Amino acid sequence: MENNMLEYTPRIPTHWKFSKQRKLETPLSDPAPAVLAPKNECKGFDSWLKKQCENTKEIQSLWSVLAASERGADPRAAISSGEVPFGFSDSFVWPKVVKTLQGVTNKMNSGSQRKQELKNRMEELRAELNKCEEEYALITESVQVWEEMKAPCEQATKLAQSCQELEEEFSSVVEQALEEPEDLSADHLILVFNAVGLSRDIIQKITAKRVTGEEFLDPCYSAVYDGITNEERMDVGYCRHMMEVRKIPYLKHDDCVICRCDTEELIYLFEEHEEWKLSPDIAKKKCINGPRFFMMSINELEETFSISRAQARTVWKEKKQIHYAALSPGI
Missing domain, CATH: 1.10.150 (DNA polymerase; domain 1)
Structure with a gap:
């Protein structure tokens, strides 16, 4: 029987035999993002994202799924294999990651909006600056001219103020004298002609004759009309008529x-x-x-x-x- 039985030689499975001790590959507890970050992502995405997050621990799990995606594994397979973490309903892992990433997105979108607002504002300010520069150039030119005209303008103002005072003085005197126009002196009559708007040429011609109010109102006195045009004659005649009816100043009529x-x-x-x-x-x-x-x-x-x-x-x-x-x- 012993001859009929197969000879049994105890064997050790070949995979149990080790020529040398095999090293166990243990996953890093905190893989460096630079190693696990997908190659097809924008360069520097990991460091940029860390800067945007206040708490980088909330996105720690992100690096593993990015690395799996780089190798072609979908999230289901990565989670099923234990490469990508997940948690029970009382301690979900990924809501914090999603919330953090959405916060970054909102923050950066807000930044883009703010960028556009600032761009629009800068354009407005540039337009306002251009307008100010144009006005500044005009004002500068105006100020330069004013520096030259300041003294003459001040002198003109003084002369105008002097005329204002004289006007008030003469009008008071003449208006009182017009209550009895026949008694007007030659000087006062000249002021009347001036006030009613007769031309300087007429005034000078009448001044040379030293006409008084009594003479001027005398219908027979025609010397006042000598040497003047027909239009001037009508102006002088109207003045005499209005003096007769006591309607000087003319605004009374x-x-x-x-x-x-x-x-x-x-x-x-x-x-x-x-x-x-x-x-x-x-x-x-x-x-x-x-x-x-x-x-x-x-x-x-x-x-x-x-x-x-x-x-x-x-x-x-x-x-x-x-x-x-x-x-x-x-x-």
């Missing part, structure tokens, strides 16, 4: 629709009174204003506006009625 007109306003008045048949172009050409129009005689109306004598008489009567209606009850 500002309610007269004729006398308050300049040339343009008089043209509107002509348009309102179409029945007068007076040409606006002639009024404009000859610089006829309200006071001059009032002073025009029948002959002047007829010749100036080329209308019939009957029409000129009608216009003359109506304009006088308008004027004197505004004077009463002042007369």
Whole structure:
């Protein structure tokens, strides 16, 4: 029987035999992110992420799943093999990691938004700066000119202040004297002419004659009209008329629709009174204003506006009625 039995020689499994002791590869307890971080990630991602996190322990598990992903393992296989940690429901590992990464994302998105806001603000400031620089250049030029004009301007101001004081003084004296215009002296009459707006040329011509108020108001005294134009004659005549009716300053008669007109306003008045048949172009050409129009005689109306004598008489009567209606009850 012993011959029929297979000879049994005790063997040790070959995988139990070691020519030398095999080293056990134990995972690092804290693998260096530089080693485990995936090669296909942005260079420096690990160090950047650590800087963004206040507590790096919360993302410690991230490095293992990144390393597994680099080798082609999906998260399920990595967790199942023990390479990537997981926890029970009372101590989940990954919510903290997700929350931390989402916080970093929100933080950086906020930074991007803030970057755009700052960019927009810088553009606004640049535009404002450009505007300020333009204004500064203008102001600088203006200040330089002002430095040259300051002294003349101060001198002009002093002269204007002096004229202001004289104006107040003369107007008080003349307005009081106008209560009895016949008693006006030649000097006071010149001030009246000046105040009602007669030209300097007229004033100088009358000044040479030393005309008094009594002479000026005398209908027979015509020397005052010597050497002046027809328009100037009407201006002087209007002044004498208004002095007679005690309406100097002229603003006392500002309610007269004729006398308050300049040339343009008089043209509107002509348009309102179409029945007068007076040409606006002639009024404009000859610089006829309200006071001059009032002073025009029948002959002047007829010749100036080329209308019939009957029409000129009608216009003359109506304009006088308008004027004197505004004077009463002042007369």
